[in-house]
Amino acid sequence: MRSIILHIAFFAALIGFVHEAEAGTDFQQLIDQAEEGDVIHLSKGTYEGNFIIPKGITLIGDGNAVFKPKNPKEPVITVNGANHVTIQGIKVQTPGTGMVIKDSNDIKLSNLIMNGVFSGIDVYRTNGIAVEKTTIAGNGENLGKKGNGISFYDSSGITAKNNDIAHVQDGIYLENAKDISVLKNKVENGRYGTHFMYSEDAEVRDNVYKKNVTGLMIMMTENVSLSRNDISYQDGFNGTGITLYEVKNIDIQNHTISGNRVAISVQKSDDTNISNNILQMNQTAVEAIRSGGSQVKKNYFVGNLVNVRSDMNGIQLKENYYDDYAGIDIDDDGIGDEPYVALQSFGQWMVRKPVYQYYVEAPSVVLLNQIDQQTNKTSKQLLVDENPVTKFETDRGIQWKLYWPQFILGFILTIACIVIWRRSVLT
Amino acid sequence: MKWKTLILLFLFSVLLIGCSEKTYEPREINAETDICKVCNMGITHEDYAAQLVFKNGDYEVFDDLGCLIEFMKDVDESEVGAAFIKSADGNEWLPVEEATYVYSKDYWTPMNYGVLAFSSKDAAEQYMKENSEGERLTYEQLYDFKWGIHH
Amino acid sequence: MLGKLIVLEWKQMLRSRWLQLVAVLFIFVFVSIVMIQQLALPDIEGFTRQTASFLNLLLFLLPLFTLTIGGMSVAGDVESGWFSLLKTYPMKIFQYVSGKFVALVGSFIFIVLLALGVVFLLGGLFGGVKVPYEFLVIALCLIFIFSAIAILLGTLAKNRLHALAISLVVWALLLLLLSYLVMAIGTVVPGHVLQKLTIAILHINPVDWLRFGYFLISGQTAVLGPTYYDLIGFYGSVAGKAVFIVVTILWIVVPLFLATIKLKKFGVEK
Numbered sequence: 001m002r003s004i005i006l007h008i009a010f011f012a013a014l015i016g017f018v019h020e021a022e023a024g025t026d027f028q029q030l031i032d033q034a035e036e037g038d039v040i041h042l043s044k045g046t047y048e049g050n051f052i053i054p055k056g057i058t059l060i061g062d063g064n065a066v067f068k069p070k071n072p073k074e075p076v077i078t079v080n081g082a083n084h085v086t087i088q089g090i091k092v093q094t095p096g097t098g099m100v101i102k103d104s105n106d107i108k109l110s111n112l113i114m115n116g117v118f119s120g121i122d123v124y125r126t127n128g129i130a131v132e133k134t135t136i137a138g139n140g141e142n143l144g145k146k147g148n149g150i151s152f153y154d155s156s157g158i159t160a161k162n163n164d165i166a167h168v169q170d171g172i173y174l175e176n177a178k179d180i181s182v183l184k185n186k187v188e189n190g191r192y193g194t195h196f197m198y199s200e201d202a203e204v205r206d207n208v209y210k211k212n213v214t215g216l217m218i219m220m221t222e223n224v225s226l227s228r229n230d231i232s233y234q235d236g237f238n239g240t241g242i243t244l245y246e247v248k249n250i251d252i253q254n255h256t257i258s259g260n261r262v263a264i265s266v267q268k269s270d271d272t273n274i275s276n277n278i279l280q281m282n283q284t285a286v287e288a289i290r291s292g293g294s295q296v297k298k299n300y301f302v303g304n305l306v307n308v309r310s311d312m313n314g315i316q317l318k319e320n321y322y323d324d325y326a327g328i329d330i331d332d333d334g335i336g337d338e339p340y341v342a343l344q345s346f347g348q349w350m351v352r353k354p355v356y357q358y359y360v361e362a363p364s365v366v367l368l369n370q371i372d373q374q375t376n377k378t379s380k381q382l383l384v385d386e387n388p389v390t391k392f393e394t395d396r397g398i399q400w401k402l403y404w405p406q407f408i409l410g411f412i413l414t415i416a417c418i419v420i421w422r423r424s425v426l427t
Numbered sequence: 428m429k430w431k432t433l434i435l436l437f438l439f440s441v442l443l444i445g446c447s448e449k450t451y452e453p454r455e456i457n458a459e460t461d462i463c464k465v466c467n468m469g470i471t472h473e474d475y476a477a478q479l480v481f482k483n484g485d486y487e488v489f490d491d492l493g494c495l496i497e498f499m500k501d502v503d504e505s506e507v508g509a510a511f512i513k514s515a516d517g518n519e520w521l522p523v524e525e526a527t528y529v530y531s532k533d534y535w536t537p538m539n540y541g542v543l544a545f546s547s548k549d550a551a552e553q554y555m556k557e558n559s560e561g562e563r564l565t566y567e568q569l570y571d572f573k574w575g576i577h578h
Numbered sequence: 579m580l581g582k583l584i585v586l587e588w589k590q591m592l593r594s595r596w597l598q599l600v601a602v603l604f605i606f607v608f609v610s611i612v613m614i615q616q617l618a619l620p621d622i623e624g625f626t627r628q629t630a631s632f633l634n635l636l637l638f639l640l641p642l643f644t645l646t647i648g649g650m651s652v653a654g655d656v657e658s659g660w661f662s663l664l665k666t667y668p669m670k671i672f673q674y675v676s677g678k679f680v681a682l683v684g685s686f687i688f689i690v691l692l693a694l695g696v697v698f699l700l701g702g703l704f705g706g707v708k709v710p711y712e713f714l715v716i717a718l719c720l721i722f723i724f725s726a727i728a729i730l731l732g733t734l735a736k737n738r739l740h741a742l743a744i745s746l747v748v749w750a751l752l753l754l755l756l757s758y759l760v761m762a763i764g765t766v767v768p769g770h771v772l773q774k775l776t777i778a779i780l781h782i783n784p785v786d787w788l789r790f791g792y793f794l795i796s797g798q799t800a801v802l803g804p805t806y807y808d809l810i811g812f813y814g815s816v817a818g819k820a821v822f823i824v825v826t827i828l829w830i831v832v833p834l835f836l837a838t839i840k841l842k843k844f845g846v847e848k
Contacts, residue, residue: 132698144471237460237804259622303627357803361630364757384725407702413695460804483768
């Protein structure tokens, strides 16, 4: 162990001076005196001020160094025009913005903790920026009075990984950004989990989005691969798991999307590819508006109220599994012998007039859907899957497993009722 | 008999509600539930919001002027009662035909289209003095304007 | 006197073949829905196919059974002369009505309890099932409101068959036809008119009312969509909750009151 520390110290000494900063010292002065490549260790304590880092230095805190602003309207730490800056292991407490990175290159931020902030980290015009293992919790204000967790404007070479963000407007916001990796983050109780605007070339993988207005909002953006994200409970008035608006070349694969108002909403996007996802227990699984060319292939629709709804343009359905498919598979090739028609009059009405949503899965609508199932078989224009898959491997079978309290309660209740009944009837 | 009169009264009142709206008033934006009809974004920045009132009394709301124009391009004009845009200072709803528009790539709007509306030329001049200079647009020009990012 | 009447009615109710059949049917459907949905679908909270079908089961079956059984029972009393006989006793008509009501409510609560017992019994074998309390509240409200309406319908009918016919018409009207009517009107009127119409219907149709009640109690009102934000906001407030309880009670009291008046004033149609 000691040798490792020695090695680090030796290594640090090679690239520059290692400073020890203590609370109460003029920290800005320390920064100003530091040379390119210096490492500053921050000990426990409170550092108050609005600090500006104009050069490539490394700040390392042990997790107990707390930064507070002198002027809360300004960011606590600003990195401006610097190359190779690393900041890790510090806490930032401010009602305003935690950190701003401007016009810089190769910035690494990790293990930061920010609580009650308006916005966490704003990045402008920066090349090569990584934010990892950072926790950001916003203030308790209404959505309009919140900033974003981490925002990237006009930047490229972006990595956001293993961050935990809650109660902000947009968890991770990207505008006019390029070459983006969003991995293993968790965003809860915000407006949009991750929000792309005018961006391109991104990978979004293994993230968790829960209880936001929209999990993934992707607008006017190109070349994004979404995979293995866990998107659930976006069930507010306008909740959606994933919303695409005017996008090109987006792949949505291997997701589990559960309990949302709408799981995936595709709008004005003609070449989206949605495949191998499990869409379960959503009020509406797929909604398509002016996106007739997009493709929904090999997905599993389980327990949704409405599987697919669209405007007149429809959406391409291929080889999906639908749990309400009523056809049979005589030749046992795993493909149903007759097409599946996802079209429901009611679903289409809901797209046109939101007022109809009141009747979602009302008794009358349930019956209407049953009738639709029969009559729509003849109209094979819209939302038809010619080759519905009939097999779905679930690990949830019915298993014997005794749960004593409920069993006994049920037993007593049943016996008591039967006894009462017999006595009432016979005497 | 009583039932019949009641039903008639009810239908009559529905008809009245349907027919009585001749002037079109902008409605309030509800930041909790209103989303843009075109792009689906929540309207959390009310100062940039726009709205359209149909002759039948229905409303559509938009988060950005560009979305409103996009919607107006496709809508049947005979059904439109009025359209409004929030002035850049966020104080009032302006009928879209009467507002003064200024575009600059440095102005932020929710969709980053960068076009702001003002109640008068003076207000626009004032804003440009305080912020950066922009390009004046007429209402008709909005329909040929290339809505998109202009960085 | 009232106590004896209730016991008598209760026994008659449980002896009725019709009710026994209904009980078996209800338990069968109840149990199969719970078993299939709860054990086969993933465990996700909120308004899902699972909760929706559970709610619809209650909304479909309980009014159907209470209306037909209650209506026919009252009409049968009149038809068979039992009611005329009862009138010779020193008993007020309101006592007859309330006795009928209590017996009817009692037997249906009994059926629900029995169904619940069987579900727990079977569910206990498969690792336990969840029956959220909101459903029990709604089931109780359904039984109370529709028993009252059933008695009113029974007094309006000429005979048992007539009572059955009236009950079925009312059931279809409340469950299906009213909604279809509103939806059809919605295709021609503007959205805001449809919204107002829907809210009006919500208050005059007990099925819609209790469905709305389910969303209120379970906190899933967002399902109804943003157009009903103000309505939901009102019923979320204390005043709104009070109004909700008052309206629900009115739905029970008013039909019983009307039934009493009908029997008192106009006697029995022969």
